[in-house]
Amino acid sequence: MKIKFIGGAGTVTGSKTLVETNGIRILIDCGLFQGLKALRELNWQPLPVLPSTIDYVLLTHGHLDHCGWLPRLVEQGFKGKIFCTRPTKEIAKLILLDSAKIQEEEAAKANREHYSKHKEAQPLYTVTQAEKVFPLFRVIKPNEDVSLDAEISAVFTNAGHIIGACSIALEAEGKTLVFSGDIGRDDDVLMYPPVKPKKADYIFLESTYGKRLHADTDVKLELEVFINNAIAKGGTVLIPGFAVERAQSIMFILWQLKKEGRIPDVPYILDTPMGANVLNIFTENTEWHKLTTYECNEMIRMFSIVSRFEDTLAVIENPKPKVVIAASGMATGGRLLTYFEHCIGKPETTVIFTGYQAEGTRGRKLLEGDKEIKIYGRYYSVKANILEIQGLSAHGDQQDLLNWLSDLQNKPQKVFLVHGENEPADEMRIKITEHYGFDCCVPLMGTEIEI
Structure with a gap:
């Protein structure tokens, strides 16, 4: 089985993790890069694999940094299914339309006021291209097995964070891979606490606030x-x-x-x-x-x-x-x-x-x-x-992330810290190693591993 960290590694945006197993390609999230110009420019680059060869996208939630590259994926040939919860589908539709509209407007404004460095500014994708994503959505229910292949299945469980957000446990080749998505807080104002994984051979854990404890303030x-x-x-x-x-x-x-x-x-x-x-x-x-x-x-x-x-x-x-x-x-x-x-x-x-x-x-x-x-x-x-x-913040802090690992009934073979800037991710690595003794690493963007 091969895992490739295409985005959301060393940064909190552009989440994309490619899993190749039994001849099936599965993309966990398909997010947009935001922030630094060097990251934003990655949105214009092609994926390291042809989108037409990807069979499924499993979407943890509907934020732009997790779903915002879907129109490019579809435009470049993806024709598979996008599995997600009902609220995630509805939110992703809103976010993609809003993103496309903003990009069209900003491109038009740049051309009108001549402040683009390009001869003609182009939107990353249009509203029409965003709408082509919608027929590919397939709504699943949390806590139920989703069969992707005779020997591959996935289960979505509530992650807190935002409405519809889930972590995903992927069963393949006799292994359990858990992708946290964005983990919410144990004491969120609106959301229920995230469901903790019970079993995992490999964990892909977000580390946005890996270095921070939320202030204990009113x-x-x-x-x-x-x-x-x-x-x-x-x-x-x-x-x-x-x-x-x-x-x-x-x-x-x-x-x-x-x-x-x-x-x-x-x-x-x-x-x-x-x-x-x-x-x-x-x-x-x-x-x-x-x-x-x-x-x-x-x-x-x-x-x-x-x-x-x-x-x-x-x-x-x-x-x-x-x-x-x-x-x-x-x-x-x-x-x-x-x-x-x-x-x-x-x-x-x-x-x-x-x-x-x-x-x-x-x-x-x-x-x-x-x-x-x-x-x-x-x-x-x-x-x-x-x-x-x-x-x-909608993200769990360092203690929330440590707590999310506390119900595991087995010792995972490895924990990969993703969706975090390098310093918080490395701080989280140290804390997990000290607290649980798990083998833990921070993968670089573009890295491919075999498990």
Whole structure:
């Protein structure tokens, strides 16, 4: 059996792991690279194997860094099946359409304003190409065997993280390979704790927060203080929101604070068309999260949902204090950049980051103190107050990841740490080795191994 680390190795984006067994090729996730330009440029490169020779894609969840390269895969000849849970299918469809739309718009803007280095900027893929992915989705139920071949099967189990997210146990050649996907937190606001694996011969474990312990702080109190201080200054609060799950978690906490009279009566706005659609997925799949249908509906009523771009501009032009949740969560694209263009240079603006910021993203640069950011070819001075709440990340921290391994009834032959930058991944390797005595390594991108 051969395993090739095509993406998501040494970085937290572009997740792709190729498994070759018994003449079958299986791709675990098919994500987009984000952040550093050197990584983004990899999105334009062909895979090391022809997409037409891949039989299956097993999708752990619907975030862009796990599903965002599917349109390229299909465009280049993939005709197999894409297995995932129902919420993952619905979220992936939203994310792919949103990604394609943004890429088309940014290419058109670059050509119109002549800031592309290319003679003519092209989108990585179009909306039409994204839509060609959808007929290939096959919905599976968690905890049930999915037969891929006479001797190959897979079982999806809840991973927390976002709605529909799963870890995948792949049985092949008498071995059990467990791919964690992104592991959620044991004490998440909305998601149930991840299901721990009982048996694994080989584990492919994410290590996003392999070096970090989430701050033991009162997230609700932090958000209350930040918002009250910002509104007292008469400014706009911008919360970059990952449209799936983090936006809903923030909405839930704001709803609680408002009910308790702890934050002011100002407009609360959700300005991410995709995030608004995700709310429907939450109400239709209540078995995947802790909220009741009633709580979902009550929470939604508190927010003005913005979908049209003209309405975004109207929100920006209104000088009154307000709280806006806008995508994207790492400030790499989406409506948030329009708010940044108008508000990042105002000292009364407050920006509150609530999730992981990959290296090279605007979010990471702002948190590291950059005083100037580039948006659509132009530079903007940063005078806004930049804040961070760490306790709202959708990723498990170092302790959560260690705990995820705690129910194993056998000692795995090897643990591969993926989906993490090199330093956190290596720190996680040391912790796992010390704690469990497992053989553990951090594979380089492009590495192929035989097991």
